[in-house]
Amino acid sequence: MFSGIVEEAATVVSVEKNQDNIDITMECSFVNELKIDQSISHNGVCLTVVRKTDTNYTVTAIKETLLKSNLGLLKSGDKVNLERSMLLNARLDGHIVQGHVDQTAECTEVESADGSWYYTFRYDTSKGNLTVEKGSVSVNGVSLTVVNSQNGSFQVAIIPYTYENTNFHQIQPGTTVNLEFDVIGKYVVRILQAMELKN
Numbered sequence: 320m321f322s323g324i325v326e327e328a329a330t331v332v333s334v335e336k337n338q339d340n341i342d343i344t345m346e347c348s349f350v351n352e353l354k355i356d357q358s359i360s361h362n363g364v365c366l367t368v369v370r371k372t373d374t375n376y377t378v379t380a381i382k383e384t385l386l387k388s389n390l391g392l393l394k395s396g397d398k399v400n401l402e403r404s405m406l407l408n409a410r411l412d413g414h415i416v417q418g419h420v421d422q423t424a425e426c427t428e429v430e431s432a433d434g435s436w437y438y439t440f441r442y443d444t445s446k447g448n449l450t451v452e453k454g455s456v457s458v459n460g461v462s463l464t465v466v467n468s469q470n471g472s473f474q475v476a477i478i479p480y481t482y483e484n485t486n487f488h489q490i491q492p493g494t495t496v497n498l499e500f501d502v503i504g505k506y507v508v509r510i511l512q513a514m515e516l517k518n
Contacts, residue, residue, distance in 0.1 A: 320404060320405050320415065320416070320417060320418070321360045321365070321402050321404060321405055321413075321416040321417070321418050321460070322402070322405050322411050322412055322413040322414065322415070322416060322462060323402070323413030323414055323416040323455075323457050323460060323461055323462020323463075324402060324412050324413045324462060325400040325401065325402055325460060325461055325481075325484065325485045326349070326401055326402050326403060327347050327348060327349070327400075327401050327484075328398040328399065328400055328401075328484060328485050328486045329345050329346060329347035329348075329398065329399055329401045330345065330346050330347075330396065330397070330398060330399075331343060331344070331345060331393050331394065331395055331396060331397045331398075331399060332344040332345060332346050332375050332395060333395055334393050334394060334395065337379065339381070339382040339385075340379050340380060340381045340382060340385075341379070341380050341385065341390070341391065341393075342369075342377050342378070342379050343361070343366075343377065343378050343379075343380060343390065343393060343399075344375050344376070344377045345361075345375060345376055345377075345378070345399065345401070346374060346375045347376075347401055349403075350371065350372075350373070350374065350375060350376055351373070353368055353371055353376050354368065354371075355368055355369065355370070355371065356368065357403070357404075358403075358404050358418070359378070359401055359402070359403055359404075360400070360401065360402040360403075360404075360416070360418050360460045361378065361390065361399050361400070361401060361460070362388070362389060362390065362399050362400050362459040362460050362486070362496075362497050363388075363400070363416065363418065363420050363457050363458075363459055363460030363461075363497040363498075363499050364380070364384060364388050364390060364418060364420050364460075364497060365417070365418025365419065366378035366379070366380060366384075367379070384420075387420050387421070387422060387423070388420045388423060388497045389423055389459075389495045389496060389497050390497075392495060397486075397489075398486040398489055399486065400459050400460040400461060400485050400486050401460075402460055412462075413455075413462025414455040414457075414462050414501065415502055416457045416460070416462060416499055417499065417502060418499075419499060420497040420498065420499050421446065421448050421498055421499055421500050421505075422442060422443060422446050422448060422498055423442070423495050423496065423497055423498065424440040424441060424442035424458075424495070424496055424498050425440065425441050425442075425493065425494070425495055425496075426438060426439065426440055426490050426491060426492055426493065426494045426495075426496060427439045427440065427441050427472070427492055428492060429490070429491055429492060432476070434479065435476055435477060435478055435479065435482075436476070436477045436482060436487075437466075437474050437475070437476055437477075438458075438474060438475050438477060438487070438490065439467075439472060439473070439474045440458065440472060440473060440474075440475075440496065440498070441471060441472045442471060442472070442498060443471070444470060444471045447508055447509075447512065448498070448500045448505070448508070449468075449470075449500070449504070449508065450465045450468045450473040450500065450504075451465065451468055451501075451504065452465060452466070452467075452468045453465060453466075454468070454501055454504060455501045456473065456475070456498060456499070456500060456501065457497075457498065457499040457500075458475060458496050458497070458498060459485070459486060459487075459490075459496045459497050460497070461481065461485050461487070463475040463477075464476070
């Protein structure tokens with residue numbers, strides 16, 4: 320379980336294909352605090368540390384993860400948003416993020432707003448996901464508030480701190496990002512769908 324508060328935009332050292340999976344090796348400032356079997360959010364995807372050295376660690380993304388996320392697009396030198404799992408005795412500064420990416424979206428516009436930025440994302444609605452105005456959404460693992468919620472698109476406003484300390488500074492029109500929709504909203508949608516099927 321995560322909060323969507325990114326600790327670091329870390330650097331990909333290497334991406335190696337392993338049958339239908341990929342092994343992603345990362346460098347980050349807290350690698351010496353990590354241990355094997357630990358869960359870490361990578362662009363919003365919960366992955367398990369499988370190897371580590373004094374300078375880097377490795378996680379494996381399986382085929383199912385690659386089909387639903389942008390991790391298969393990673394290459395050496397890319398920045399990835401990292402967050403270690405929540406502590407139960409800590410403040411929940413973002414929102415509840417499971418680390419289970421629902422689908423990807425495409426950035427369609429980045430608009431400067433005199434000290435902040437508006438990012439617009441478009442996503443496929445056939446999967447049944449939706450956003451609501453002022454609701455929560457996780458974009459590449461970052462907990463954000465939805466503005467201008469439309470059918471199949473939404474905007475988020477990014478402050479300078481988030482822009483500089485996550486990989487948002489690398490997102491531009493055409494960039495693919497990971498989305499995790501609000502877990503409560505997903506349950507409401509599924510319940511309503513089940514009710515419609517019964518009627």
